[in-house]
Amino acid sequence: MAGAMGQRLAELIAEYEVPGSALAYWHQGELHEFAAGTLNVDTGVEATTDALYQIGSVTKVWTATLIMQQVEQGRLTLDTPVIEVLPEFKVADPEVTKNVTIRHLLSHTSGIDGDQFIDTGRGDDCVEKYVEACATLAQNHPLGVTQSYCNSGFVIAGRVLERLTGKRWDDVLREGICEPLGLTHTWTLPEDVLRFRAAMGHEDGKTVPVWGLMRSMGPAGLICARPADVVAFGRAHLEGGLLENPSAMWEPQVDIPNPYTLGKQWGIGWIIDEWSGHKVISHGGNTIGQHAMLWVVPGTGTVVCVTANGGQSGEFTRAVATELFAELDGLTVPPTPSLPETPADVDVAPYAGVYERVGARITVSVLDDGKARLHFEATGELAALHEPEESDFVPVGENLFLFQAPGAREWMAAVFFELADGTRYVHMGARATPKVS
Secondary structure, three states, rough: OOHHHHHHHHHHHHHHOOOOOEEEEEOOOEEEEEEEEEEOOOEEEEEEOOOOOEHHHHHHHHHHHHHHHHOOOOOOOOOOOOHHHOOOOOOHHHHHHHOEEHHHOOOOOOEEOOOOOOOOOOOOOOHHHHHHHHHOEOOOOOOOOOOOOOOOHHHHHHHHHHHOOOHHHHHHHHHHHHHHHHHOOOOOOOOHOOOOOEEEEOOOOOOOOOOOOOOHHHHOOOOOOOOOHHHHHHHHHHHHHOOOHHHHHHHHOEOOOOOOOOEEEOOOOEEEEOOOOOOEEEEEEEEOEEEEEEEEEOOOEEEEEEOOOOHHHHHHHHHHHHHHHHHHOOOOOOOOOOOOOOOOOOOOOHEEEEEEEEEEEEEEEEEEOEEEEEEEEHHHHHHHHHOOOEEEEEEEEOOEEEEOOOOOOEEEEEEEEEEEOOOOEEEEOOOEEOOOO
């Protein structure tokens, strides 16, 4: 695939209904770049290797790296309580307010309900205002007992950076990462992005009604970049240039309850997995109709970033990784779960109920024929951008179910588990959602 990537990328975007994509990878001392398709189906602007895509939550690894720079400079430690840096910080639970640490934020173990997407304006105080609004955020789970994806925690981490440096998060990013690495095609604000070719998100083949997320979410997911810049960032975690000890970020902090979706463990910012006996660190990102993935293989030095602006984007980037890593490094990407030939004999009734957190409500119901059904709906400020989804909910073992998003080819996993206090959870989409009824 590597040698014929230009043609293969075009074939894959057609297969997965992706309007446009760009790919960059570093392998054996050389950078390779490819692009295919269009950035915007309304304008027909051609996708090129230097176009900027929203890399979404891949941003979190950049924010974590900036925090680690402060740690290496002795300004704080991973176990510093947030309130030592931000005395005004608080969430709904006073014990969490007192005890949540930087490590909790960067490993998604704070338990703070993490999908608070609120618009606090376009001003330079937007991150500060967001953190003020966290005062009412409840807990998904008790502090430190499991993993649940937390956007809010990374915005809080961004505010920690602002307080430590006296600068906007955007400027800390430029001075701490972009300038040292010479990244010319990495930006955070729309007025900078529009100086370049920039991708537009698509859903159902049409351009989305909103280009990007609110500025307050910056530290959690607002970087726009070309894949080559993202690859340069990944290389710095192998070769140096940003941190004295970047491998400290690869140390596992928590096992992910659902290892079938992203990986087996979370480090500091990075997701950690193992392919064919090789450690792989990665992160993905999704915004409004856009998707990106970054993979780094420390043992081989290979770094890959691929972006997509719609279609079956997650399945597309997995297909790219599966073919590319097999050819470059001889690695097998773990397959997604599949339905067993013989249905599992599982009583689905105990799993029925409503599971809810900020931003999402998940309902598991049992039909008259005894089969389970999954209903997912977004809530809050993003509800208007996402239609509710229904799917068959198929048990493949005790506490493990599979479901398919509308139009998807692959099955996704949901894992049920219980904490020591007896609270039931379903873990899907990297998030732990508690049962409420």
